[in-house]
Amino acid sequence: MIFNFCKRLCCFVLVLMLVSCGVHQKFGLKQNAKLGEMSRDDFMDAIRWKQFDVAGSLLLPEHRKHFMKTFVPLTKDIHITDVRLAYLQSSEENKRFEMTVEMDYYLLPSVTIKTFSFDQTWLYFDGEDSKPKGFFVTTPFPDFP
Numbered sequence: 001m002i003f004n005f006c007k008r009l010c011c012f013v014l015v016l017m018l019v020s021c022g023v024h025q026k027f028g029l030k031q032n033a034k035l036g037e038m039s040r041d042d043f044m045d046a047i048r049w050k051q052f053d054v055a056g057s058l059l060l061p062e063h064r065k066h067f068m069k070t071f072v073p074l075t076k077d078i079h080i081t082d083v084r085l086a087y088l089q090s091s092e093e094n095k096r097f098e099m100t101v102e103m104d105y106y107l108l109p110s111v112t113i114k115t116f117s118f119d120q121t122w123l124y125f126d127g128e129d130s131k132p133k134g135f136f137v138t139t140p141f142p143d144f145p
Contacts, residue, residue: 032094032124039122039135040085040099047103048083050075059137067141074144077108086117095124118142 039058046055052071056064071078080103087100103116120137127133 030094033090036090036094036097036122036124036135040088040097043137044083044085044101047101048080050078050080058135059141063137063140070141070144074107078105079108080105081113097122114145116145 043055043058046052046058050071052068052075055071056067059067082102082104084102085099086102088097089099090097098119098121100117100119103118104113105116106113118141119139121139122135123138124135125133
């Protein structure tokens with residue numbers, strides 16, 4: 001009688017552990033997807049409002065300097081009319097995504113609106129090896145026309 005009770009209790013605990021692991025993993029995937037979405041939105045909003053220091057903080061440090069060197073001198077003359085997500089592909093349990101961003105702008109003295117399209121690869125870092133925690137752009141920012 002006691003043996004059957006222990007057997008049933010062990011089976012119940014095992015099932016409970018398996019279910020809780022699945023729920024935790026599913027929650028982690030959703031959390032990564034939400035964090036990735038927020039990081040993308042923050043980057044595009046920062047570009048839209050010419051907050052280049054904020055946008056640059058979402059690039060890996062080795063790519064940040066080139067980005068800042070390109071855009072900070074243009075702050076006065078560039079007018080960004082739209083920034084939009086043109087393509088998005090998520091993979092690797094929502095820890096990596098590829099995206100294409102389109103930025104409509106005009107650069108004074110011209111008033112002709114042009115579109116600058118660029119691709120980015122974002123990766124999630126756990127905060128190990130002196131890398132900050134969160135999603136960051138891992139590809140170099142392309143030269144601005």
